[in-house]
Amino acid sequence: MATAQNPLSASLLRVFSVLCEEQSVTRAAEKLGMSQPATSLVLKQLREIFDDPLLVRAHNGMVLTDRASQLKSSIRNTLSELDDLLVRPEAFDPSETQRTFTIALPDHILPLTFNRFIQEFRRRAPEARLVMRALSPDYDFEGALAAGAADIVISNWPTPPPTLRRSVLFEDQFVCLVDRNHEFTRRKATVEEYLQAHHIAPADYAIAHRGVVETHLSSLRLQRNRDVVISYFLMAPYLLVGTDLVFTVTRHFANHFASILPLAIVESPLEYPKIQFYQLWHERAHNSLMHRWFRETIGVMRASRPDLF
Numbered sequence: 223m224a225t226a227q228n229p230l231s232a233s234l235l236r237v238f239s240v241l242c243e244e245q246s247v248t249r250a251a252e253k254l255g256m257s258q259p260a261t262s263l264v265l266k267q268l269r270e271i272f273d274d275p276l277l278v279r280a281h282n283g284m285v286l287t288d289r290a291s292q293l294k295s296s297i298r299n300t301l302s303e304l305d306d307l308l309v310r311p312e313a314f315d316p317s318e319t320q321r322t323f324t325i326a327l328p329d330h331i332l333p334l335t336f337n338r339f340i341q342e343f344r345r346r347a348p349e350a351r352l353v354m355r356a357l358s359p360d361y362d363f364e365g366a367l368a369a370g371a372a373d374i375v376i377s378n379w380p381t382p383p384p385t386l387r388r389s390v391l392f393e394d395q396f397v398c399l400v401d402r403n404h405e406f407t408r409r410k411a412t413v414e415e416y417l418q419a420h421h422i423a424p425a426d427y428a429i430a431h432r433g434v435v436e437t438h439l440s441s442l443r444l445q446r447n448r449d450v451v452i453s454y455f456l457m458a459p460y461l462l463v464g465t466d467l468v469f470t471v472t473r474h475f476a477n478h479f480a481s482i483l484p485l486a487i488v489e490s491p492l493e494y495p496k497i498q499f500y501q502l503w504h505e506r507a508h509n510s511l512m513h514r515w516f517r518e519t520i521g522v523m524r525a526s527r528p529d530l531f
Contacts, residue, residue: 330455
């Protein structure tokens with residue numbers, strides 16, 4: 223525990239955070255711009271404060287103690303909160319922030335879509351940390367945004383929550399992805415044949431928010447045969463190979479998997495509305511310069527793959 227003789231300051235916490243990441247006094251000193259003796263002295267202070275060795279020698283370097291591993295996440299969160307408190311809105315510098323930014327999103331948004339964003343994020347904020355977590359029916363994303371446990375939610379629901387702010391990232395259209403020998407590749411299916419075909423469909427990934435395909439079919443009072451329902455969207459293309467299944471999905475997703483698997487893209491006989499992918503955030507963060515910077519950085523995805531979007 224910190225005492226009057228051993229006060230726990232923000233500077234000590236920052237050194238602790240870097241020591242945890244590097245697990246090396248030498249590398250931590252280089253990253254912090256400190257001398258190795260000075261960094262060792264700080265480690266000694268931290269050991270006294272927490273009454274724990276924190277870093278101990280192993281056969282291939284140094285490793286964290288259980289106590290240090292428990293403290294690591296809490297201290298990083300504390301530093302992020304201190305950044306929020308101490309940084310003047312007009313003085314926010316992404317190149318210096320060590321804040322953790324969190325995005326919640328479904329797994330059907332391809333990694334290639336995020337590549338340009340990741341490049342920009344790492345270039346502009348090399349000390350920041352990014353957490354990307356999956357949306358699921360048991361994840362209260364609205365509560366997470368309100369509490370600051372998530373900064374941004376990315377999705378494509380037909381009717382996003384009206385209480386959240388929104389910015390459109392890109393649009394796409396629906397096509398059918400099938401095995402390259404599927405009968406729909408040899409002739410154009412009718413709407414009735416399409417509905418009666420054997421479909422693979424994703425499970426809903428958020429409470430009270432159905433996907434665009436099911437929402438549109440319900441609005442037309444139509445149903446399709448959902449013969450295979452999966453919770454892992456990226457698994458679907460692999461299950462199509464050698465089967466009679468149909469996967470109704472966005473064109474950019476279909477293009478990617480048709481290029482790496484023996485699959486074919488056919489136009490859907492049923493016309494679906496264009497789909498919008500957007501980012502959502504809470505009003506509490508709308509005027510934050512730091513959050514605005516983060517939203518604008520995510521916005522580079524608009525131009526990341528113009529050939530797809």
